[in-house]
Amino acid sequence: MERDMFLHSAPPTSPDPPLLEARSLSVGYERRRVLDKISFGAARGELIGLIGPNGAGKSTLMKTLGRALTPLSGTAFLEGRPLDAFSAKAFARRVAYLPQRTEPTFSYTVREIVLAGRYPYLSWWQGEGRADREVAEAAMAYTGIRALADASIDQISGGQLQRVLLAKVLAQQTPVLLLDEPATGLDLMYQEELFRFSRALAAAGKTILVVVHELSLAARFCSRLILIGKGRCMADGTPDEVLRPKILSEAYDTDVCVGTHPVTHHYDIYTKVQPPAEEQACLRILLGEEGFHGRW
């Protein structure tokens, strides 16, 4: 297909050794294994979209790669070394993890939040120096929130907050970014902006893993997609390789159609479901016995 050719110009199997690698990694919680023996490598400059149905384990995988969870078995490697070989701060200088749905407490200012990204560079007794401030200012300028620097984070919109949190992870100056649903719940403009930032950062050499729900958005911006479902990795490749009706239908447990938008030539992905009879019966009850129109 011809869509967004320039996006996929980088070959999906890069000759570089993987910067971040999972080898038969099983992730989950004490009593619940979420993903079994997943393996993949992420090279420098890749923008990888993690897709899959709700509850498939995308966030659990991200948490494990960000060391917020310990793997149940298998190992994840960073620069060829196991993740737990790094000290907490050394790891945070290499991998910046943006957790899903961060809710700020206390009315810190935007600048204070962004400066928190400099934490891994400071000894316990140090305060932020001039260099740290410059990095934070640059991160705010890059994400377009410099004018908000002194605003309190409880006064800004959800889209702006997401920019602030992006600025914070950028201030960490890490080669790897793990973004867990950074675009979910945002306006279209902010969603696309976030992916444009991600694409530019990946082009500049960062390795980015991002959890995405919007499949067409993922297809437009990511150089590679990893589809997670049924407790395993179901597909891994370019958007054209992964976004096939058969694969998606199996992953999402429903009939998924994959088309192309006539104007934009972007992917158009939708489900085809017949509402079962039971649903119709329930609807009649929910609308009142005589039905909605009878009431009025």
Added chain:
Amino acid sequence: MGVGRRGKAAHGAFPVLVLAILLAFFFSLCAGQYDIDPLAILEKAMEMLGIPVRSGAPLTAEQEAVLLHIRAPRTLVGFLAGAGLAVSGAVLQGIFRNPLADPGIIGATAGASLGACLAIGMGLASGMLLALPVAAFLGAIFAALLAVALAMRHGRIGTLALLLSGVVVGMFLAAVTAAVLTSLDASKMQQYLFWTIGSLDYRRWDHVLLGLFPILISALLMMALSRHLDILALGEAEARAVGMRVTAYRAIFLALAALSTATAVCISGSIGFVGLVVPHAVRLLLGPGYRRLLPASFLAGGAFLVFCDAAGRILLPTGEIRVGIMTAFLGAPYFLFLLRRYVYRI
């Protein structure tokens, strides 16, 4: 750090606080049943600072004794207790990310009450001056350790677990205290009741010395580490993501907060409201950044308690309104005023 809309308040805050402390100290030295001319007190203070003043009416030996051995230690104990409670309240609110956290939340106050109750019950309190404070201190530390130990799982201290274990430990110890109390005679019960209201009566230099080092050292350490509190206040996931060893820092701050709370309760009895309200008031005026919040809470908490104690003696000249009552009487309306005036989202 971020100034902006809070900038104006921030720049003037510390001189104002120092002025407030001086005023509160002066009030506290003037107030009491024994009549002493305020000018003579001022003169004495100048003289002690090495500034000779031509004297009008010098203090009598009796007046000097009242000032130096009754009012001065009382004032200093009040300052230390207020400062310690306010700083640990501010720290605990950050650790728990909860606006209702106060020094009582990790069970320390209930533990101190049990310690005090046992000391009174065994008849130690009337015999030895320091038996009651030491027992209260040990009780507070014991309760805080118990709450933290119960909340600890897999080497992590979850805030919700700690919140609940602190409350439950507090309730359990309160029940034990009640059980002990019912077996005491009326005079001992009254002694305990007075202790729970919190007072600065009969405080001596021993109390000042007892409280000085634990409170000063724990407060200074918390201030030195205040940048880490800003990270902890962002939440566990965020703090881990920037490479903080969350459990270690939580444990350090909990230990320091428990130490300063226990010491404050030990020298002044159980005084409510300071640890909850003062940090909030300061946060409203200066913002949540801990680098300013902690020193300002320390000074404001100390000044507030000294002022409450002095006001209690001025309002009821024949006796005194106990300071634990005054903190609530003055603190609640002031806090509600702040709450209505500023849009407050924690």
